[in-house]
Amino acid sequence: MSSSPLLSELMEALRCLPGVGAKSAQRMAYHLLERDRPGARRLAGKLVDAVERIGNCTRCRGFSEQSLCAVCANPQRDPELLCVVESPADQSAIELATGYRGRYFVLLGRLSPIDGLGPRELGLDQLANRLAEGEVRELIVATNPTVEGEATAHYLGQIAQAAGVRATRLAHGVPLGGELEYIDRGTIAHAFGQRQVL
Numbered sequence: 254m255s256s257s258p259l260l261s262e263l264m265e266a267l268r269c270l271p272g273v274g275a276k277s278a279q280r281m282a283y284h285l286l287e288r289d290r291p292g293a294r295r296l297a298g299k300l301v302d303a304v305e306r307i308g309n310c311t312r313c314r315g316f317s318e319q320s321l322c323a324v325c326a327n328p329q330r331d332p333e334l335l336c337v338v339e340s341p342a343d344q345s346a347i348e349l350a351t352g353y354r355g356r357y358f359v360l361l362g363r364l365s366p367i368d369g370l371g372p373r374e375l376g377l378d379q380l381a382n383r384l385a386e387g388e389v390r391e392l393i394v395a396t397n398p399t400v401e402g403e404a405t406a407h408y409l410g411q412i413a414q415a416a417g418v419r420a421t422r423l424a425h426g427v428p429l430g431g432e433l434e435y436i437d438r439g440t441i442a443h444a445f446g447q448r449q450v451l
């Protein structure tokens with residue numbers, strides 16, 4: 254136990270970060286106070302700025318400091334392609350890994366009744382309205398290949414079908430350079446199930 258209540262509170266607060274347990278929180282708190290107080294001040298300021306100024310785009314629900322994010326506001330992005338992702342981090346991964354030029358819709362979660370996440374929380378009414386506008390030609394479902402992500406994908410497929418929009422699903426398979434021997438069974442089973450004609 255530390256000698257300072259504030260120090261204990263700082264360690265406890267740091268534990269809100271993913272993957273940070275008691276030991277890591279302690280190391281971070283000591284590091285900041287012993288060696289990097291300017292860094293700690295900068296971090297504190299940036300956290301407050303980010304939390305207060307980064308909101309969600311009114312059209313795609315992704316992170317944005319404006320009411321419309323840069324992707325939604327960009328006339329160069331193809332309005333006929335709409336990619337649905339679970340999180341802003343997934344959106345960022347697709348932006349970095351592909352040359353995708355369409356737009357996005359961010360669910361900010363996945364269907365999970367046990368966590369109180371239903372169609373309304375995921376903005377699926379908003380998505381259905383967007384499809385009803387008639388501009389989107391293809392809904393690219395990029396939810397994660399987890400049980401909940403697959404259930405969400407199925408639901409999204411139904412929404413697309415109701416709107417008469419083609420829905421496609423990312424193939425989840427063997428990573429490039431991967432060897433079957435080292436790949437988990439779920440991935441192999443999924444890749445096998447999604448096999449395509451050569």
Ligand SMILES: [Zn+2]
Pocket residue numbers: 310311312313314315321322323324325326
């Ligand atoms: Zn947007």
